[in-house]
Amino acid sequence: MKETDIYSMGELITEEVFAAPQWQKITYRIVSLLVFALGINVLMIKNGGWLPFLAPVIFFIAVSMFLYSRQKLIISNSEIRFVGGFKRYSISWTDITKVDMVRLGKYKTPTVTIYYSGGKLNLNKSYYLEPQFTRILLLIETRINPELYTKGYWEVRNQLT
Template sequence: MIKDAGWILLLAPLIFFISVSMFVYTRQELIVLNNALHFVGGFKRYFISWDDITKVDMDRLGKYKTPAVTIYYSGGRLKLNKSFYPGPQFKRILSILETKIDPKLYTERYFEIRNQTGW
């Protein structure tokens, strides 16, 4: 018999939340198609047509100034963070996005940060 099992009842929801979050995080997937951009596997799914995109911006986040690209579209925004994608994969994603999205939609800050990081 377990004495003072109250701490187990407090820890169980926390452990469950962490395990579900880890499972969802590993299932995320970015799919670039000829007519749209799909981001699936998380809590929210994104289906963005290339025509719906209104602006593309880049920020540097956190202590290590990690680049993060924000894609604004008619229904909201999608943030792609370099910490989620390995370096060469993130560069490839950016190059594909630059070929698919109209260059007028990129902000000046996007190109400044892109040039600072050496891409």
């Protein structure tokens, strides 16, 4: 399918869903179950002293890992939705005020920040991997007014291609 087949004057033909790779989801879900079992075992320790107080932290880590594996970014004609985590985002294309991209961390991982009237949404390349991240950038560039992109966005974007 050619890129021109997907767009019709800035309109998307279908809603697109982006998530972590299947192998990563399976791995995180298995590890979250193991961490949850660890939390139960910590609670069962008798005479553990302060050790049972670690159980809530362990359970929080297990739940966070499970929710991380359920996260999805959905891009449609009307909005961008980010679901599956602790916080859900539903951002209309008209609510977007600015789009920026920077390289963060030791490996200079590109992170896109979409600013909207209610806050901001960060999309990290390390979660979506190269092909999906590039596709996300193409879709948002199709739907968002070019004047809303910062100079930093285009500098990092040119380094990616």
